[in-house]
Amino acid sequence: MSIDPSLIRILTVDDHPLLRKGIAALVNTEDDMKLVAEASSGEEAIEKFRACRPDVTLMDIQLPGLNGIESLSQIQREFPDAKVIVLTTYSGDIQVVRAIKAGARGYLLKRQVHRELLETIRAVHAGQRRIPQEIAVELVDHPRDDLTPREIDVLRLIAGGNANKEIADLLSIGEASVKSYVANILSKLDAKDRAHAVTIGLKRGIIEL
Template sequence: MTNGEAKAPIRVLIADDHPSMRMGLIALINSQAGMEVIAEASDGEEALEVYKDTKPDVTLMDLRMPGMGGAEAILAIRKCDPSAKIIVLSTYDWDEDIHRALQSGAASYLLKDMPIEDIAETVKRVNEGEASLPKSVAKRLAERSHREQLTERERDVLEALTKGRSNKEIAASLSISEETVKSHLKTLFQKLKVRDRTEAAIEAIRHGIVHLDE
């Protein structure tokens, strides 16, 4: 770039399944100096295809979308382009969602109700190769690290429990015995530090371990 030549704007892709949210984000990002929304997508699969076509500098990705969700889309995009710079922009600050996003390869995790100045600053930092987490999000992630983690089978049992299934129904759906289900529940209650099924379901939803719409 020669002296006096304008710096090229940061080219942004926005992926969100809510049209009104996409429109709002597009307007907000385009209002920021040095940024330009070059493409949009309504789900993870479309985000992957649009990314391949446009190769944006930074992608703002919703985590909860129908079909291919944000975490899966991040994995797919980074598989085809390991240098992809992706920021999750979510409504939820559940620690499991934050962990899932960062494990997938997101450079940051922001909340949609954050000031546009904070979002824009993170876009700039990520574009420059930095990994940047807001303090509130980092705090939630730290809380997760202090919680005893569940096995995949324990998560399966917890998800079924949250849907209101009985021990017999859980056993049948997972092809295990009712005694094994009871054993898993005992361990789950200990790990989640709860006393019963209702408290376990509340904790599962509060931390984003289980999503009611899944």
């Protein structure tokens, strides 16, 4: 029962069973990799990580519920040398910045993946970082301030079709405050109006549908 030191033990985290199956199928055709666990939520990811101590973790950041980045940070806190590769569907995503800040070693778009996935797993396992150029550009293009929690609240309510006054009531603040939040949001997101802000917020993963 000795452990082959060259065998890369992998944990996958994704809420789509089919995607996990796809990763499993891909990984298990490789001699030097082995899928040791799967998780479908942030909480489960943390549990499975504790239990298995995988060499490399492949993690979707847009998980149902609240976490994704959260569970990534927590894993990093507990296991500072955890090697996590983030998988995502969309590229233009502020989540990327957060993921990298939270300690992700690699970043991949679900779309490309084939060779890249295997290469990235091996590179990250070898201690390297793999952030695709496409994403690095994003980081330069949008060094923009992240929205504050309150601003995100407001943006979410905007997306829900609430007028400033309604937002004010819902948040128990004055309409004037809402207006200044909206102004900040538009400025930070470089949006032309609230509808545009919604589009950008969704694109960047600041809010969800």
